[in-house]
Amino acid sequence: MKSRGNKKTVAVVTGSSSGIGFETSLFLARNGFYTYATMRNLAKSDSIIDLKQKEKLPLEAVHLDVTNDKSIKEAIGKIIHEQERIDVLVNNAGYALVGPLEEISVQEFIEQFETNVFGVMRVIQEVLPYMRKQRSGTIVNISSVAGMIGFPITSAYVSSKFALEGLSESMAYELEQFGIKVVLIEPGVIKTNFNKNLRVGKMVASTNDSTSPYAEITQKRISGFIPRFEMGSAPKKVAEAILKAIRSENPDLRYMVGGDAFRLMEIKKNTSDGEFRKLVMKSVLR
C-alpha cells in the first residue's frame, strides 16, 4: 500500500467483538490505521473501547451485522461520511456449522453461507464503489486452511471457505485495473472464541448413545475440537499477517498463518487424496 503521507489510512474490520477481529482492529489502530471495529452487538464493545481510551488509539466501534443489508449500508455510510474513504476492508466475521451433511438442513447450510459468504459479498459490494473512485484499497478476506482442504463433520463451513477462496481469486482479476488488491488469509487453528461459537446442526447426533450412523465420528470430532483449540496459535499472529499483507506494495493473494496450517498443506501436497483422507480420519477418530 502506498504511503498516504500524514493523511489518515482508514480500515474497517467486521466481527471485532472477539478473537481475530478484536486483535486485528487493535493491531491496526496501534499501527496508525484509523480503525472502525465493527460488530453486530455493540454491547460487546466495552473491552476494545477501554483499550482505545487507555492507549489513545484511533479506533471506533460501529454496529454492523454482515447478514443485514440495512446495518451494512448505515455503517459504511457513516464511515464514508466521516472519512470520505476506506483503504482497508477486513472481512473477518464468521462461524462454523458442525455436523455430517446428511444431518444438516438446507436452511442451516444457507445460514452458514449467509454469514461466511454472502455477508462478505454484501460488505464488499457496499465498499467497492468508494475504493474504485479512490483507485486504491485492499480487501482482506479471512478464509482458513479449511478453504483449501476438506475435513469431516464440517462440510458446510469448509464449503463456505472454499467459496470465499473462489470469490476472492476471481474478483482479484476484476479489481486490479482499479488499483484494488485482494488478499486471502488462511489460518490454521487459532485460539479464539470460535470453538465456543460453533453451531451444531439441530438434527445432529452429538452423543455416542444416539442411533445415528454418524454418532461416533461426530462425537469424536466435536470432542477433539477442545484440545485442538487450546493448542491453537495466538490471534495476534493473524493480525500480523494482515498488517504485512496490507503494507505490501504487491501483496500475495494467499497468506497462511500457523505452523499447523503449513504442515497440513505440505502433507496434502505430497500425499495422494486417498492417503490424505486416511490420515485425517485417523487423527479425527483417535
Ligand SMILES: NC(=O)c1ccc[n+]([C@@H]2O[C@H](COP(=O)([O-])OP(=O)(O)OC[C@H]3O[C@@H](n4cnc5c(N)ncnc54)[C@H](OP(=O)(O)O)[C@@H]3O)[C@@H](O)[C@H]2O)c1
Ligand atoms: N479460530 C480459528 O481457528 C480460525 C481458523 C481459520 C479461520 N478462522 C476464521 O476467522 C474468523 C474469525 O473467527 P474467530 O476465530 O475470531 O472466532 P470468534 O472469536 O468466534 O469471532 C467471530 C466473530 O464473528 C462475529 N460474527 C458472527 N456472525 C456475525 C454477523 N452476522 N455479523 C457480524 N459479526 C458476526 C462474532 O460476533 P459475536 O461476538 O456477536 O458472535 C465475532 O465477533 C472467522 O471467519 C473464522 O472462520 C478462524
